[in-house]
Amino acid sequence: MLEVRNLTKNYGDLVAVDDLSFEVDEGDFVTLLGPSGCGKSTTLHSIAGLVDPTNGQILLHGDDITDTPPNERNIGMAFQHNALFPHMTAVENIEYGLKMHGYSQKDVDDRVDELLELVQMSEHGDHKPGELSGGQQQRISLARAVAYEPDLLLLDEPLTGLDRVLREEMRREIKRIQDEVGVTTLYVTHDQEEALSLSDKIVVLWNGMKQQEGSADELYESPINEFVAEFVGKSSKFTGEVVSVADRVVDTSAGEMYLDGSMSFEEGQEIALYVRPEHVEVSPSSVEGKNVFTGRARQVTNLGSYAEVIVELANGMTVLAETESFPSIQNGDDVYIQFDPEDVIAL
Amino acid sequence: MTTDRFLRRSGLLSVAVFVYAVLLVPIVVIILTSFTPRPFPTIPTRGISFEWYLALLENSQLIGALGVSLVIAAFTSVTSGTLGTITAFGFVRSDIPYKETLSTLMLLPLMISPVITGLALVRFAGQLRIGSGFVAVVLGHTVLTLPYVFLIVRAELVTFDRELESASRILGAGPVESVFNITLPVISPAVISSMLIAFVVSFGEFTATQFLVSSGTTTVPVIIYTMTRSGLNPQISALSTVLIGVMFVAALVSGLVNR
Numbered sequence: 001m002l003e004v005r006n007l008t009k010n011y012g013d014l015v016a017v018d019d020l021s022f023e024v025d026e027g028d029f030v031t032l033l034g035p036s037g038c039g040k041s042t043t044l045h046s047i048a049g050l051v052d053p054t055n056g057q058i059l060l061h062g063d064d065i066t067d068t069p070p071n072e073r074n075i076g077m078a079f080q081h082n083a084l085f086p087h088m089t090a091v092e093n094i095e096y097g098l099k100m101h102g103y104s105q106k107d108v109d110d111r112v113d114e115l116l117e118l119v120q121m122s123e124h125g126d127h128k129p130g131e132l133s134g135g136q137q138q139r140i141s142l143a144r145a146v147a148y149e150p151d152l153l154l155l156d157e158p159l160t161g162l163d164r165v166l167r168e169e170m171r172r173e174i175k176r177i178q179d180e181v182g183v184t185t186l187y188v189t190h191d192q193e194e195a196l197s198l199s200d201k202i203v204v205l206w207n208g209m210k211q212q213e214g215s216a217d218e219l220y221e222s223p224i225n226e227f228v229a230e231f232v233g234k235s236s237k238f239t240g241e242v243v244s245v246a247d248r249v250v251d252t253s254a255g256e257m258y259l260d261g262s263m264s265f266e267e268g269q270e271i272a273l274y275v276r277p278e279h280v281e282v283s284p285s286s287v288e289g290k291n292v293f294t295g296r297a298r299q300v301t302n303l304g305s306y307a308e309v310i311v312e313l314a315n316g317m318t319v320l321a322e323t324e325s326f327p328s329i330q331n332g333d334d335v336y337i338q339f340d341p342e343d344v345i346a347l
Numbered sequence: 348m349t350t351d352r353f354l355r356r357s358g359l360l361s362v363a364v365f366v367y368a369v370l371l372v373p374i375v376v377i378i379l380t381s382f383t384p385r386p387f388p389t390i391p392t393r394g395i396s397f398e399w400y401l402a403l404l405e406n407s408q409l410i411g412a413l414g415v416s417l418v419i420a421a422f423t424s425v426t427s428g429t430l431g432t433i434t435a436f437g438f439v440r441s442d443i444p445y446k447e448t449l450s451t452l453m454l455l456p457l458m459i460s461p462v463i464t465g466l467a468l469v470r471f472a473g474q475l476r477i478g479s480g481f482v483a484v485v486l487g488h489t490v491l492t493l494p495y496v497f498l499i500v501r502a503e504l505v506t507f508d509r510e511l512e513s514a515s516r517i518l519g520a521g522p523v524e525s526v527f528n529i530t531l532p533v534i535s536p537a538v539i540s541s542m543l544i545a546f547v548v549s550f551g552e553f554t555a556t557q558f559l560v561s562s563g564t565t566t567v568p569v570i571i572y573t574m575t576r577s578g579l580n581p582q583i584s585a586l587s588t589v590l591i592g593v594m595f596v597a598a599l600v601s602g603l604v605n606r
Binding site for chain 2: 048049050069070071073075076077079081083084085086087096097100101144148
């Protein structure tokens with residue numbers, strides 16, 4: 001439905017987006033994820049027509065829209081700082097796009113009522129943006145963006161300005177509204193939690209280049225490089241030298257570590273190993289199995305249904321673990337940790 | 348500590364009172380003397396009189412000048428507001444070479460003595476075969492007030508969130524349409540208040556104006572100056588009070604618009 005081909009954008013010597021290609025299927029929720037300055041916003045602005053790409057093509061429904069002015073693309077967009085028109089009421093903001101798209105006054109009125117209901121803002125139609133809270137502004141901004149049934153909805157870090165509680169609430173709202181409207185959506189964020197919870201597909205960007213593309217599970221369980229492993233989800237990192245390919249043993253500073261599955265490495269090669277916290281078992285007494293290490297609980301953080309434990313190993317390295325049996329573990333306790341070879345991500 | 352207490356403690360309050368007194372006392376004196384029952388501009392001690400205001404109403408030359416001043420100020424604020432806003436757009440939105448130097452040049456009318464500007468304008472108007480009179484005065488006042496509009500509107504445009512225009516474009520409006528629908532309404536308080544300042548400056552301008560007026564287009568400040576040459580009388584105070592009143596209202600409206 002949306003196809004970005006070899007998109008490149010240079011600002012002088014700076015390469016903001018470097019030969020980026022990806023596709024978004026009809027009805028999908030796709031996220032561009034990356035740290036600030038990774039080129040995700042430039043990509044989004046290129047798709048919106050607000051930035052002229054140096055190279056590459058953007059296709060919407062198979063039509064090349066690379067040189068189409070933004071007002072002729074039939075795209076909707078919600079901005080980071082919502083960009084509501086301050087001199088217009090909420091209703092007038094929503095009406096704007098409808099009028100520009102040639103809706104009759106009656107259709108405009110009907111649609112505005114529908115949209116206010118959709119974003120649960122029927123009470124606030126007559127308010128100006130300055131009289132609305134951050135969350136309410138973002139709701140109106142969403143309603144405005146989907147009002148004229150655009151082919152594609154672009155969301156540029158719409159939750160950045162909100163506090164944590166509101167951010168989670170609005171995250172669910174975005175998902176609900178997207179489901180109800182059924183609009184194909186491209187979302188941009190630096191927050192991996194948002195990306196993992198919202199997306200059908202995530203495209204991870206770094207330094208203007210695509211690192212990996214896949215579902216949340218794929219990125220989490222099989223990152224293809226160290227950047228993705230570290231950026232998506234929490235993990236503990238070890239580095240070491242491959243000792244035996246046959247036995248799948250890596251010698252790390254914490255001790256020998258066993259892997260599972262096929263090894264595409266050579267003996268003597270330096271590799272990075274990652275273990276996700278939920279795969280690390282913490283126990284006050286000795287545990288069976290491979291990859292058992294001893295250490296001391298340095299920080300136990302109660303997070304309600306589970307606890308996060310930072311374990312300091314004998315060599316000073318720290319490992320992050322999540323456990324549901326935390327009451328038995330206190331700060332300073334000597335503990336054993338264990339993780340299965342199949343849960344070790346080797347890169 | 349509140350600002351109020353800070354001012355009192357540090358003795359800054361007395362400084363502030365002094366500064367305001369220096370600014371306001373002469374104006375208050377002029378206003379007071381316009382109500383004197385005596386034929387000299389003294390501060391009325393035994394009752395007040397409106398006779399000088401009545402005399403103003405009967406003086407067709409003065410009423411005419413007041414009308415001329417108002418019309419000239421109105422025209423000036425429109426031409427200056429339009430040109431200044433367009434110029435500010437040009438400076439903020441385009442990448443012209445030597446932008447900083449050129450924008451300093453825009454402020455020249457503020458820095459050069461109005462006498463010189465007035466002389467230069469007379470010469471220029473002669474060249475253009477406009478001569479003296481209404482068009483010449485509006486032209487001159489536009490030159491003199493353009494920097495105010497330019498400075499105020501430019502500052503507003505610099506801080507204007509361009510994302511609003513982007514939003515308008517994506518919502519289906521063309522580039523020019525977006526400026527008229529979004530940018531101009533959002534910056535309009537600044538434009539209007541700059542136009543009111545242009546109005547006030549034009550309404551009170553004397554130095555350059557005296558070179559440009561013709562007998563039919565004499566403005567209030569020029570009349571006041573002419574009247575003072577034949578001695579001071581309370582009618583001048585009355586006329587000055589009217590002038591102050593008009594300017595005060597304009598400034599007040601400007602403040603309200605910009606709130």
